[in-house]
Amino acid sequence: MEVRYVSNSLEDTKKLALMIGKNLFRGSVISLNGDLGAGKTTFTQSLALSLGIEDKVSSPTFNILKCYFDGSMPFYHIDAYRLEDGTNANIGLEEVIEGDGVCVIEWGQFIKEMVFEPLDIQIKILDNNSREFVITSNFSKYDVIMEDLKEICR
């Protein structure tokens, strides 16, 4: 199943993230892909907000993994950009992917052999302020999310 959403502002992107975020559950994994500056981190910040996380969510590029425990469930934010060449970070990513909380992976395609059942989100830059989000689900556990999205997507 696939839906598309065009965001013309930061507010639009936040609206999409909050709508997805409210249906996330322990073990859900979001694989985010799209060019540099597409909006993966920006989107992730609003997802974190939807779980009630107040700690500032920033890009984990240099840490690969950041964990947040002040929300309704654990929130794991991975940036796989530096794992593109197939190096294994050996920092226990397997444990947090499909683990006891929500896991969001920027550049998820780079570690796809570690991610079994993701909700895939591809972000495309349309112009300065506009982005297209293509959300693809191949797993029934994301049906509630996909169903809800029909309201704002095409």
Ligand SMILES: Nc1ncnc2c1ncn2[C@@H]1O[C@H](COP(=O)(O)OP(=O)(O)OP(=O)(O)O)[C@@H](O)[C@H]1O
């Ligand atoms: N509609 C929009 N939705 C999201 N971000 C937008 C939008 N319009 C403009 N932007 C801007 O695009 C930039 C997105 O940066 P962000 O760091 O989130 O991208 P990224 O995909 O995480 O990049 P990287 O690959 O470097 O990690 C921000 O400066 C943000 O303000």
Ligand SMILES: [Mg+2]
């Ligand atoms: Mg980023």
